[in-house]
Amino acid sequence: xxxxxxxxxxxxxxxxxxxxxxxxxxxxxxxxxxxxxxxxxxxxxxxxxxxxxxxxxxxxxxxxxxxxxxxxxxxxxxxxxxxxxxxxxxxxxxxxxxxxxxxxxx
Amino acid sequence: xxxxxxxxxxxxxxxxxxxxxxxxxxxxxxxxxxxxxxxxxxxxxxxxxxxxxxxxxxxxxxxxxxxxxxxxxxxxxxxxxxxxxxxxxxxxxxxxxxxxxxxxxxxxxxxxxxxxxxxxxxxxxxxxxxxxxxxxxxxxxxxxxxxxxxxxxxxxxxxxxxxxxxxxxxxxxxxxxxxxxxxxxxxxxxxxxxxxxxxxxxxxxxxxxxxxxxxxxxxxxxxxxxx
Numbered sequence: 001x002x003x004x005x006x007x008x009x010x011x012x013x014x015x016x017x018x019x020x021x022x023x024x025x026x027x028x029x030x031x032x033x034x035x036x037x038x039x040x041x042x043x044x045x046x047x048x049x050x051x052x053x054x055x056x057x058x059x060x061x062x063x064x065x066x067x068x069x070x071x072x073x074x075x076x077x078x079x080x081x082x083x084x085x086x087x088x089x090x091x092x093x094x095x096x097x098x099x100x101x102x103x104x105x106x
Numbered sequence: 107x108x109x110x111x112x113x114x115x116x117x118x119x120x121x122x123x124x125x126x127x128x129x130x131x132x133x134x135x136x137x138x139x140x141x142x143x144x145x146x147x148x149x150x151x152x153x154x155x156x157x158x159x160x161x162x163x164x165x166x167x168x169x170x171x172x173x174x175x176x177x178x179x180x181x182x183x184x185x186x187x188x189x190x191x192x193x194x195x196x197x198x199x200x201x202x203x204x205x206x207x208x209x210x211x212x213x214x215x216x217x218x219x220x221x222x223x224x225x226x227x228x229x230x231x232x233x234x235x236x237x238x239x240x241x242x243x244x245x246x247x248x249x250x251x252x253x254x255x256x257x258x259x260x261x262x263x264x265x266x267x268x269x270x271x272x273x274x275x276x277x278x279x280x281x282x283x284x285x286x287x288x289x290x291x292x293x294x295x296x297x298x299x300x301x302x303x304x305x306x307x308x309x310x311x312x313x314x315x316x317x318x319x320x321x322x323x324x325x326x327x328x329x330x331x332x333x
Contacts, residue, residue: 001166001169006166009166010145010152012175012176012179013149013153013158016158016175016180016183017153017155020187021189021190022205022209024191025194025208028191028194040187040321040322041188044181044321046278047291049281052274053274054295054298056164057271058298058309082279082280086280088276091272091275092127092269092273092276093269096269100265103265104264104265
């Protein structure tokens, strides 16, 4: 991506950020919210997090060395830490440190 | 308004700590991708959405695809619709300022607006505005600081972009532990994996559409607790 495209991307992402944040105030400030919208905004966040995890790891090849093992260990460390301590910052920082260390051992 | 800032400040300390880590990492990685202070500042000022800016880090390294970037960003931010639904009533008394409050409605700011009681001697709108402004300033400050730091320090950052994966993993775990019905989470996890194998070039759009369709199809069975 060149510099112009980077700036365009910022504009696109800004628009896509404010549309969902404002749309409810634009559309439903007087009447009631349609059920299917309320339903989707309840279940979509959970599903999208799953998608985002896959999105982050999509370039990992499980068929060639090191078979995605560093990523698996990093994710596992993050999950275990988080289930144990429920501290987002701790899980993210230590999980990343574990991943960076494991990556250098392969 | 000054009183409102004073009262809001202590409540925003956890957000400050969180933004410092995530913001600095973002600024640092922006530097790695050849983006300087101005682009980092503009992104944090105009986009101001943590997870989206991490996705931006990835998109910057790829070919520019405006439509798929827009759709991806929209779907990632779709959760803010539910925040909006929650805040329609509380923001009503803010008048025209409700547009600013909606503008600033990140996950963290939203959680403070929901969770923190406004002190009795302070105007509710001023208090909410103060929280939102402080949070935005923390984010801009942390990302720019990280970006400058990146231009001064030289060390091997290979693997540091795992903070993004770790961020999503922790949110995923939180949501998993807080919900009884895990089907939406599983749909979100497995649909893109299948699409990645079946249609690797178009997997982002295809899997996002499929996820929405599947969730709507399972409407009567899934997520009943959210109504």
